[in-house]
Amino acid sequence: MNNVKRLQMQGISKSYPGCKANDNISLEIGHGEIHALLGENGAGKSTLMKVLYGVVKPDQGVILFNGEAVEINQPADARALGIGMVFQHFSLFETLTVKENIELALGKQAGNSSTLAQRIRDISHKYQMPLDPNRRVATLSTGERQRVEIVRCLLLDIQLLILDEPTSVLTPQEVDALFITLKKLSDEGCSILFISHKLHEVAEICSAATILRGGKVSGHCNPKQQTPDAMARMMVGDGVEINHQTRRTYTHSAYLKVTNLSKAASSSFDIALNNISLTVNKGEILGIAGVAGNGQEALLKALSGETTDKTAQSIFIEQTCINALSPMQRRRMGVAFVPEERLGRGAVPEMDLAENALLTSFDFGLVNKGFLQWRKVVALTQNIIQKYKVKTPNTHTHAASLSGGNLQKFIIGREVEQQPKLLLMSHPTWGVDIGAQVAIHQAILDLRDKGCAVLVISEDLDELYKISDRLCAICDGQLSPILPTDDLALPQLGRWMAGDFMTEQQNREEAA
């Protein structure tokens, strides 16, 4: 192997109005090296990758590929050099088939259309990622969609593969399978740039790492020799508390009780709920793990009242059946919600923060004989902003102009301040930086300690293990058994997320 580096990026800078996304960043990757790019949300990882893939033009900087200076003005240029990219948010069109998607993205580089399907099968077989070229993407699981993206890169003569947070949407088993593929590629001499903020994964497969913070390189290291704590420190900087063990509680007084909740799918894009039973006790946090698109959305809608059912009797708060109650009626019983979608469900983008605070808190003394008590609304909003450290100029900022993490802190603050008896949350810290994550988790734990029943649906297993008292998984609209978190090992949970409990249950039923 020669000494010329596969990729050298030197002095890359890119500014957007009001923020310097990349500030003089340099990055080097060798042949067959799996190189990690670490950093928090907003550290500039995605921008740097877009520069490398020709989606974004840098203001300054040089890119050397195999030792030669190259100019990458569009994704096709990157692909022509042998650079492939797997986006974090898949760049797939749901209404097209696998083959059509690949054909569309690669253009002339896709080669002969009539043999394309066979080549897709060959490549996916070679790297152990089975795929049917004629399936519509809408019918594929997240893991399968990722395979489409990877196969799309491998169809070309690829020398550098960029993966943007590839594991955030996978079950632990799928992650293992992905790592096998990546190692095989690396053995064949293909360099891999692995973008992540999951340190144990980086330690597992990467042999070098570049760490970004606030648009600048904050360090280099060998992840195999560095402790996760040291790497995390480079990511978040000093002064943020990272590590802490949470105390588990076990209570037995049921607050929310769901018995045999079933709901047919409303369309083929929807997942049917099948006989879901669970209880959430007062003063505990129940976590539900699962890969996206396994019925989490339908479950949360049924619990929040977004979908109501006048005939069924399957959801109870203490002794009251609430199936037929609207979200407003449920809120009046002391239920609060933090939905997955922040803009559009959690907050109205075009309204300012005070108005958004009013939206769900109007029952709490903010309205007098129908007239809005604006002074109280603003006071409440200011209280939320201060207490939850929401970064915003004032209370009249539009919700849409806050960053995702800040808006999430605001929404959680708004719901928590209502002192609910039951809090339903979906992906509470998705896309939120570590500092804010710690604050949000603390708020949830404090609420639990005051006796609130909390249900958390999340894809982030680290988070669930950190805060849940009891834990289970959802797969294909069915719920696994529920175990105390400390009794449920990660591999077991991973198998449950893949639906293993269904066969276990069947076997038990057959044996009985």
Add this chain to the structure above:
Amino acid sequence: MDIDLITNILYAAIRTGTPLLLVALGEMICEKSGVLNLGQEGMMLLGAVAGFIAVYHTDSFMLGFVIAALSGVLASLIFAFVALNLNATQVATGLALTIFGTGLSAFIGSDYEGKTIEALPTIGFEILQNIPLIGKALFAQDAMVYFSWFMVIGCYIFFRAHRAGLAVRAAGENPDVGSNLGLPVMKIRYLAVMFGGAMAGLAGGYLSIAYTPLWTENMTAGKGWIALALVVFASWRIERVMLGAYLFGFASIMHLFAQGLGISISSNLLAILPYAATLIVLVVLSRNSEKLKLFEPVALGKPWHKTR
């Protein structure tokens, strides 16, 4: 009813449906790329008046249709610039284009009001046109009817078998992803809007040059609007657009016959028939919301600009 009558009804139904088919086809492609252009009525009227004037002065049908298409394209470019470059609301921009087209066409055409030209001749195929019932409807039409079939087949192949068709669908489903993959989303949308403009211009030209053939103010009588509804209720599928257009043609002809037969219903009520029948059938067809999702351009009507 005798055979001759039915033959003639079918023949006339297709002729009546043709302008609707042309404009709806153009709008469908435009919407597939994610752009909602409500200016169809205005572009049709401009095409109608420009085409009519061209034929009136030169006696060249070819030139008439070229001018009609070009005026549609010019009008659509105004829309494209305002809605795509300046990112104005597509709905408002389209409405403005219709109002603009209606007014401008009336102004340009005021001197030609009531004048007539010779209609576009029909082209009959020997033997075939003598097939009972359908012969006249299918093989004794004018050139534009054949052209509309050619366009239907062309669009069908474009979407099913060509990469450019995929690119248009991609631009309408998720322009951000398309752009990240390196598709020229802006160019695709511009071309789609221009195609829509050309087809609307041709549809207008067909009305004033072949169908009536004369120019009167506001002669499209809401066909541009029906075309917009047609595209949605046909769930963006070519074969259904065609079906809907001919259904409209058929119902229009039936209402004329019903009047001729002296059925004693108010003619105003009967005039609703084609609009109502077309909508009802298509609404019933498009009830399956799941199938609808497969063809619906998700990003339809949303302003988009490239971030760089």
